[in-house]
Amino acid sequence: MTRIINTYGQLLVTAMGQTLLLALYGLFFACIIGMIVGIMSVVSSKVCRFIAAVFVNLIRGVPMIVLAYFIFFGVPYFWNTILGIGGLTLTALQAGSICLALNCGAYMAEIIRAGIESVDVGQMEAARSLGLPWWRSMYRVVMPQAIRTMIPSIINQFIITLKDTSILSVIGFPELVNTAKNVVAATFMSFQTWAIVGLMYLIVILLLQRAAKVLEGRLKYGA
């Protein structure tokens, strides 16, 4: 155990940094995608709702590992070879971030849709009856209330996404799992290595949960 930590500790911590970087990029864009698609699924336009539903069902219906291979290998091949345009290369970080963003974005969209729908329609009606446009009503009245109910689900989704970065070891991104595989290959100490890696994930996720609790407490109004 100590040999692993002494020799490879630095490497594993750096790899954890890469995992967090990947998760951060993924989550950032997932939030944007989730917000857009989530709102698209509650507007009155049928076309918007249809597009949102297709996106969510498509992403939810495909395993992330398939999505990862598809984006990393499939899309550049399609672009460069089949279309013959050429010049498209994706780094593992780029492909991984897109993959996480799409996957997590679809689930976030569902969380946001459910959150908005959980707010009593009377809130929107009251805002509209005062003359506020739909967007202002959404922004000032509905969203602040929806976000409060969404927080636990969003944190949960963040944690899932953080763990899902491990799937992206398959496209060669040097995140924690990929790095750990190399350490095991070099040392044959699989019990110790995987125990350490597991513990590292656990610590980060516990910290994340802790932060979420604090945030949740702050969002209570006039309690």
Place this chain on the structure above:
Amino acid sequence: MERKEKKIAIHVSHLKKSFKQLEVLKDISLDVKEGEVVVVIGPSGSGKSTLLRCLNQLEEASGGEIVIDGTDITDKKTDINKVREKVGMVFQHFNLFNNMNVLRNLMLAPVDLKIMDRETARKEALKMLERVGLSDKAEAYPHQLSGGQKQRVAIARALCMRPDIMLFDEPTSALDPEMVGEVLEVMKHLAHVGMTMVVVTHEMGFAREVGDRVLFMDGGLILEEGTPEEIFGNPQNPRTKDFLNKVL
């Protein structure tokens, strides 16, 4: 001002409203004069609330015409938000914004729509709170208020927009009996200062005392209308008689 009595605030002609197959409003025509208090009564499911909600297009009319202060709101080109600024609405379930305290509930629309600057809106809000007797609740959140207090805040919130017309959708139906009085009191005061009001209610006492005109609706139609004396004293339509026998 001298011609005030004669101006038509709300003009509705041949209004129809259907939800999918269900025809809720069949053919409604109605004029409300400025300063008039019109009370709509009738059994549940008769279309009273739907009629009211059509008047600010919370429900889109399926047919017919609605003209508010000279603006045809069934016209697609009309900016409905502009019209709504001048038409306050009070809901059965209050619908105070749960994420804001009372003061911010009142100030939101005037400030957000840039009708007043923050300081003016604040003064206006405090004045309205005083009018409904809730000056001490400016900092309270909706969940800390009783039903009657919530409804009075809701009325104050609508008044902060300085509306020309106020719509009341069963404003006392969700209240405990002992709180009905305080809300009706505020409404009476509004009627006395000349607000144009359309009130959907089951409070027959209020209809009789404050209403200039009472409409009886059933099955998506206005079956009878007249002064409170006419409707309550000598109803003509058998359905009106039947309804009044049950509720009085």
